Amino acid sequence: MDEGRNTVPRRWTFAESGAGAAGPATATEATNTTEAEAVDFRVEQPARTFGDLVLADVVRRRVDTALNVVAHRDVLFKEWNLASISPHRGGAVVSLYGPPGTGKSACAEAIAHRLGRPYLRVSYAQIESRYVGETPKNIVRCFAEARRHDAVLVFDEADSILGRRLSRVTQSADHSVNVSRSVMLTELDHFDGVVVFTTNFPENYDVAFVRRILAHIRLELPDLAARRELWTKLLPKELPLHPEVTADVLADESEGMAGGDIVNVVMAAAAAAVARRGERRVVELADLRDELAATARARREVGNPPSSPRLVAWEDVPPLSSATGEGGGQQG
Structure with missing residues (x-):
C-alpha cells in the first residue's frame, strides 16, 4: 500500500485476499466480513471517444479546462503555487448533469479515453450495503482500485451518493448515511486522479460536495x-x-x-x-x-404526474360538506 496522502485510513482498512488485515477484528466485524459479498469493481478500457459524441462547443471547452488540472499539475501546483491555496486538491472532479439521454455516461468514458486511462464505473447499488459499516468501506475500495489502476473514477446516479447529510439523526441508518457522506468527502480530498459524477438531479447534491467539484457541466438537449x-x-x-x-x-x-x-x-x-x-x-x-x-x-x-387529478376510488371524492353550504346549496 502506498505511503503518505493516498494511504487508506486505518479505521477503514479492509481485509481481502492479497491485502493485509488491519488487526484482530471484533465478532461483529468478523461476521460482516464473512457474510458481506465482495464488490466487484471492474476496470474497463474506454471504447468511446469525443469524436463519437455530439456535444456543444461549450461542453468540450469546459471538459478541456478541467482536464488541464491533471495535464499541467506540476506547473499549476508547484511552479504557480496553487498548492498554497488548495493543498489537498491534486486531481480534478467533474460533474456532468442534464436531462436523461444527453450523453453524460458516454462523455465520462470519452474523458478517460482523452487521458489515455482506463475507467472504473461505480453505481449506488454497488457501494450501498445492508451490512453496518460496509458502505463506507466500499467507497474506500473503489477509490483504492482507481488509484491502483490509475483509472478515471465514474460515479453514475451520483445524486444517490452525494445527497444531503442528515441534520437530525434519529436511527442507526441515519448515522450510516452521514458516515458514508463523510468518507466520500475525505476520499475526494485525498484523491489525485480524475473523478466524474453523472446525474439527472444535481439539485440533490450536498453543498459540501458542490464546492469540491471543479467543473459543473450541463449537457443540454440537442438543437x-x-x-x-x-x-x-x-x-x-x-x-x-x-x-x-x-x-x-x-x-x-x-x-x-x-x-x-x-x-x-x-x-x-x-x-x-x-x-x-x-x-x-x-x-x-x-x-x-x-x-x-x-x-x-x-x-x-411516463414518469410525470398527470396534468389533472384522476378519480381512482370513490374514497377520493371530497366530503359533500366541503363543496356545499350548510343548507345544501353550493357555496358562492
Whole structure:
C-alpha cells in the first residue's frame, strides 16, 4: 500500500485476499466480513471517444479546462503555487448533469479515453450495503482500485451518493448515511486522479460536495444542427433506408429529443422493418415517425404526474360538506 496522502485510513482498512488485515477484528466485524459479498469493481478500457459524441462547443471547452488540472499539475501546483491555496486538491472532479439521454455516461468514458486511462464505473447499488459499516468501506475500495489502476473514477446516479447529510439523526441508518457522506468527502480530498459524477438531479447534491467539484457541466438537449449530426451518426450505413429517410427531415421532426431517445427510435423502427419481406424490408419514414410520436408521448406521460387529478376510488371524492353550504346549496 502506498505511503503518505493516498494511504487508506486505518479505521477503514479492509481485509481481502492479497491485502493485509488491519488487526484482530471484533465478532461483529468478523461476521460482516464473512457474510458481506465482495464488490466487484471492474476496470474497463474506454471504447468511446469525443469524436463519437455530439456535444456543444461549450461542453468540450469546459471538459478541456478541467482536464488541464491533471495535464499541467506540476506547473499549476508547484511552479504557480496553487498548492498554497488548495493543498489537498491534486486531481480534478467533474460533474456532468442534464436531462436523461444527453450523453453524460458516454462523455465520462470519452474523458478517460482523452487521458489515455482506463475507467472504473461505480453505481449506488454497488457501494450501498445492508451490512453496518460496509458502505463506507466500499467507497474506500473503489477509490483504492482507481488509484491502483490509475483509472478515471465514474460515479453514475451520483445524486444517490452525494445527497444531503442528515441534520437530525434519529436511527442507526441515519448515522450510516452521514458516515458514508463523510468518507466520500475525505476520499475526494485525498484523491489525485480524475473523478466524474453523472446525474439527472444535481439539485440533490450536498453543498459540501458542490464546492469540491471543479467543473459543473450541463449537457443540454440537442438543437437542430446537433440533431442533424446525431441522426447522421446513429443511422448506420448498413441499415437499409427508404430514399425519403434523411437526416434533415428527421432532425426537423425530433425537437426535444435527446441522443438516447434517437437511439431508441432507430432501434424500434428497425425492429418493425425487419419483420417485413421483399422490397419493403427497409426502414421507412413512417416507421421512424411512428416511433418518434410514441417517444414524444412517453416523454410527456411516463414518469410525470398527470396534468389533472384522476378519480381512482370513490374514497377520493371530497366530503359533500366541503363543496356545499350548510343548507345544501353550493357555496358562492
